Amino acid sequence: MPAKALEEDNLPIALRSWLLASLRFAVTLQNEDKLVLLAVAAELDKHGIAYPHLDRCFNFFQRTSVGICQAIIGEPDERRTCLLHQHLARIPDERLRLAFAAAVQVSLPIEKTAKPRKPKKNNLWKGLSSRPTGRITEQSYPMKLPHQEKMRGAG
Template sequence: MRENATEPESKLLRAWQLAVLRFAVTLDDDDRMHALGVAGEVDRVGGAADDAFHFFRRTTAELCAAISGQGTDQDAVIRRFLAQIDNVRLKRAVEAAIARDRTPPKLVASRVKPGPDLWRGLPSRRATGT
């Protein structure tokens, strides 16, 4: 993001990054179209009145192709996008969403069944005669 961007421009750029993230997670064509729509909005804010300025639409099309495993020089396209994200949490989310192996991280270690000596040394629960 540009450092001297105004607040509305910053929010629009963040919305574009989030739209790309959403596509990376779902790989859904509707989400790709949404990301391209947001890119068009960013282009209109930062560009000329005509359709000559289309950097974000072109970049979004390249990103979506790279994320989908299509296009040329996929890793370079993704690295350039990641380098432009200044929010650490968003960057990590994008990295996780576009991970090549697409295997979710293991959150819980495999459970170990208790051994027969689990209760050894503890007093018995049986009621003692009183």
């Protein structure tokens, strides 16, 4: 089974319903589909927080759905494009994301693919002049080091 198919199976059913409802409204532009989208959003918001006293405060899906509906119906401008791109970024299923982008006539950003790397050549030292290795020898270092004197005296 492809990895993309596994991703979509991991989406909760309610969230998938909301994404599909947004796609359906984007395709049909019917008021009934808008109402379905808002109803699904209200259900998600109702069950979104485990604290009963905060239920009325949590309205992410309703706010987002209203913004999406306005962006779908609205005239093309920078704010509309930004809202639709934000919604597209939230859609984890690639097929659903592509379908929604096509329905709202928004182009998806092109993903940069990695350039194929050229095989590394062993040219690390190419172009460097040849010179001594820098090893210290008795000829290059005329002073005798203390450990050298002991070794000569012992032998």
